[in-house]
Amino acid sequence: MIKNIIFDLGNVLLKFQPSEFLLRFTDDVEYIDQFVPKIFRSRVWMELDRGIISLENAKSNFISKYPEEKDFLTHFFNHWMEMLTPIEKNIKVLKELRNLGYKTYILSNFIKETFTFIGKKYNIFSLFDGQIISGFEKTIKPEKAIYETLLSRYHLLPEESLFIDDVLFFLKPAKKLGMKTIWNQPETDLREELRKFDILI
Numbered sequence: 001m002i003k004n005i006i007f008d009l010g011n012v013l014l015k016f017q018p019s020e021f022l023l024r025f026t027d028d029v030e031y032i033d034q035f036v037p038k039i040f041r042s043r044v045w046m047e048l049d050r051g052i053i054s055l056e057n058a059k060s061n062f063i064s065k066y067p068e069e070k071d072f073l074t075h076f077f078n079h080w081m082e083m084l085t086p087i088e089k090n091i092k093v094l095k096e097l098r099n100l101g102y103k104t105y106i107l108s109n110f111i112k113e114t115f116t117f118i119g120k121k122y123n124i125f126s127l128f129d130g131q132i133i134s135g136f137e138k139t140i141k142p143e144k145a146i147y148e149t150l151l152s153r154y155h156l157l158p159e160e161s162l163f164i165d166d167v168l169f170f171l172k173p174a175k176k177l178g179m180k181t182i183w184n185q186p187e188t189d190l191r192e193e194l195r196k197f198d199i200l201i
């Protein structure tokens with residue numbers, strides 16, 4: 001029986017669509033197409049998620065690497081967190097789950113400073129019984145350690161725990177540890193998926 005429901009943040013509870021967001025600032029689609037992976041799939045961004053460098057250092061790092069893009073990078077770093085807006089349909093499901101008595105948790109690759117920023121901006125973090133944020137834990141998904149930290153810190157039994165993530169390979173380690181999983185895609189009806197686990201929502 002499922003007792004614990006664990007949520008990823010980006011593209012589960014918070015919108016994370018860099019290309020769509022950055023096209024508000026320029027209509028140069030080609031530029032954004034090369035810019036987004038260059039930033040978000042970089043080693044530096046992974047270090048941010050892991051909590052071993054600050055956003056300020058990351059910004060300087062990118063600017064020294066791509067000096068000709070200094071203006072856009074500066075603008076990017078001043079604004080990118082604005083794209084992290086609540087996905088209301090899933091927040092609603094989260095609230096209902098809590099009303100039904102389920103324990104709810106966060107398991108997310110997320111930057112420390114960004115988590116603090118979001119926590120002040122939106123009143124959603126009070127909706128959880130616990131949270132494992134990579135930037136604070138110094139380990140990131142899909143490393144086994146971050147999943148084990150979640151289970152041990154909150155004394156969760158994997159077979160009673162259901163993890164929801166939009167990245168398929170982040171579900172694998174959870175499954176391996178015995179947790180149930182839901183792969184959340186933009187068109188996913190979370191309510192319908194939860195019912196498959198006998199959650200009467």
Ligand SMILES: [Mg+2]
Pocket residue numbers: 008009010011012165166167
């Ligand atoms: Mg995500």
